[in-house]
Amino acid sequence: MFTRFLGKEYQRKKALAQAAPGPLAEYLATPFPDKNSDCREIEIVAIDLETTGLDPRKDVILSIGLVHIEQFSVKLSTAWHSIVRIDRDIPGESAVIHQITDDQSAAGAPIEELLPEVFARMAGKPMLVHYSPIEQNFISAACQRLYGAPFVVPIIDTLEIGQRVFVRRNHTIQPGDLRLFNLRPRYNLPQYKAHNALSDALATAELFLAMADNLYPGRPCRLGEFLSNR
Template structure:
């Protein structure tokens, strides 16, 4: 935590474009942003974003009608494996804007609000590659990982050997939420927002998520 605060302070001091200092200012106290992106592949250093969606959550309301949603033209090819996952082909992004033209609107949309996501470190790492090129800093926004909250609500008091399932579909099923078209940036950001609000309600009311009574084999299911 202290190291992250130090990097944040250094980035604020060395920010190339001072018009983006607003990123270091706290957003409205009752707002967070659910974010998701699809990419050309899973290599954080070489692959790039090809679609990105961000949805504001104000209090207990998901502002889906005011969402940020964009397709991006990458500088590298889309891998065959990635196309199988999200269905976006070279032809689908050929006429889209490059990320550099999209970033200003995206950064003004999210501001200094905390970013909510499912395995959000990957999405932010991919986004930060471009933000570093654009204004020379890492994103200073606090991060909220929904799988971590879910784990605490369901498995935080589990005995050793309990089977753990943190898959996106399983979390939605456990919270009795609908599963939309997964691996679409907007749909994933929307489902993540619903998960966040459901877990927020459970946490505020002190409710734990029930577990099957039988023990598993200590297996982890991610992804």
């Protein structure tokens, strides 16, 4: 994991060299947090995306929700949610899940106007997500297209942590066990009715606090322990 994370810093510098001047380059110029820092002390940004599908080559981002963790508390004052204006109709099958309509999307902002805000918030912080490939790959795909370089970020993935907890306890994992809203009740977290990018980012942030506090009860938790290999 140590070398992998060194790899992240290496990837960051490499992408920084490739990126066109602008928001991504500015983001990449900020060093990542020290893997030995205590996740009870540092800032972490929980993020969730709604997309038109699962393939970053064909599908696009529909909405972005994020919220910051500071001092091991979720700060709702940092909550941010934006709808992306996209260049196509929203496929009906995905609309059932995210419930974003074409009208709402048309009232949103283009992704190139939203990404700078995301980068400004994420600079120097780990990204907290539940099942990281979606966020990582969709933002990266947009970056390649807009700035000619990938999106590099240290990732904390609550799905991976959940998986580790199951394995450590010798529990067999049933289909669906690792889904965000099936993991939360295990930590006595409430069920939210709404499902959108912000409420899911918030749900992920709460889940992380619960997982970290249970894995490292009342003591410092090293960021490196939580970072994903991706």
